[in-house]
Amino acid sequence: MKSWSSYIKNFQSYLKIERGLSVHTVANYTFDIERLCSFLAEQQIEVSPIVIKEETVQQFIYKVSGELNARSQARIISGLKSFFTWLIFEDYRQDNPMVLIETPKTGRKLPDTLSVDDIDNLIGAIDLSLPEGERNRAMLETLYGCGLRVSELVSLKVSDLFFDEGFVKVTGKGNKQRFVPIGPQTQRFIDFYRNGIRSHLTIQKGFEDTLFLNRRGRQLTRAMVFTIIKELAVKIGLKKNISPHTLRHSFATHLLENGADLRSIQLMLGHESITTTEIYVHLDRKHLTQVMQQFHPRK
Known part of the structure; x- marks a missing residue:
């Protein structure tokens, strides 16, 4: 729909430049609007985003509600609300x-977590005789040791490593930067990879500062990291459905279980709101009961 395409393009520019959202997030917003456009085309409704009425949008949401789960519906509604809010703003x-x-109630899905033994087994299953083995071990140790998102891991730069100070500089959602502590063990595995494997690669132009590289000397994709972790889970017979995010959840959960406060965990994870971090409070009620019994004066 021609009348929609120019508005969508300008909305994409706004999301990228003014809100600093990632390419992946902008694509999700665009997909939601294009889904509405497809519905209008199917129903032979010719209307621009400037004059589309509430009843027409409701018809679309009603159709979507019969096809998608509550979480997907909620995302589409949120995306469209943002688009029309932008139109008003402009x-x-x-x-x-x-x-x-x-927005339909989706509930809060508690993330899967791994035990320390699970993580040790997962990393222990990496074949270090292969050149990519050292890289994969360094990546998994960094995901778990620093609690990074997969997008933050693949975009990590050599110039982001401040090992003398014990930190890495991480670029998170909306290009917001934070410093995350990195332990000596994780530093050691990164150094093994950098000195033993990465230094021998033919690095492609533009990727000289990218830390984790594929065999062609380019930045790894998010999908490749997913594949590596899924294959290791199969190898050790882990029955949980895990992803790179599982290691991030495990990082936060293990910190909480060992007495870290939520505010510190929030800063390390790069959560804008403490309410996002609070999901970890629900993960181990038994641990919280022990904390109450040990530390509360009225125990």
């Missing part, structure tokens, strides 16, 4: 046709 329209549409 003075293209006066009202938001999404204003009365309620």
Whole structure:
């Protein structure tokens, strides 16, 4: 739909430049709007985003509700609300046709976590006789040792390593930067990889500062890290459905279980809101009961 495409393009620019969102997040927003466009085309409804009415959008949401789970519906509604809010902000329209549409309750899915033994077994299953073995071990140790998102891991630079100070500089969501502590063991595995494997690669132009490289000397993809972890889980017979994010969840959970405070965990994870970090409080109620019994004066 031609009348929609120029608005979508300008909205993408706004998300990238003014809000600093990642390419992946911008693609999700775009997909949500294009889904509405497809619905309008199917129904032969010719209407621009400037004049589309609430009833038309409700028809689309009703159709979507029969096809998708609550979480996916909630994401589409959120994406469309942002789009129409932007149109109002830019003075293209006066009202938001999404204003009365309620987001379905999705509940809070508690993330899977691994035990320390699980993580040791996972990393222990890496074949270090292969050149990529040292790299994979360094990557998994960094994911778990620093609690990074997979996007933060693959974009990590050599110039982000401040080992003398015991920190790495991490670029998170919205290009926000934070310093995360890195332990001596993780530093050692990164150095093994850098000196023993990475230094012998033919590094492609533009990737000279990228820490974790594929065999062609380019930045690893997020999908490749997912594949590496899935294959290791199969290798050790781990029955949990895990991903790189599982190591990040495990990092936070193990810190909490060992007495770290939520505010410190929030800063290390790069969560904008403490409420996001609070999900970890629900993971081990038994541990919290022990904390209460040990530290509360009225125990």
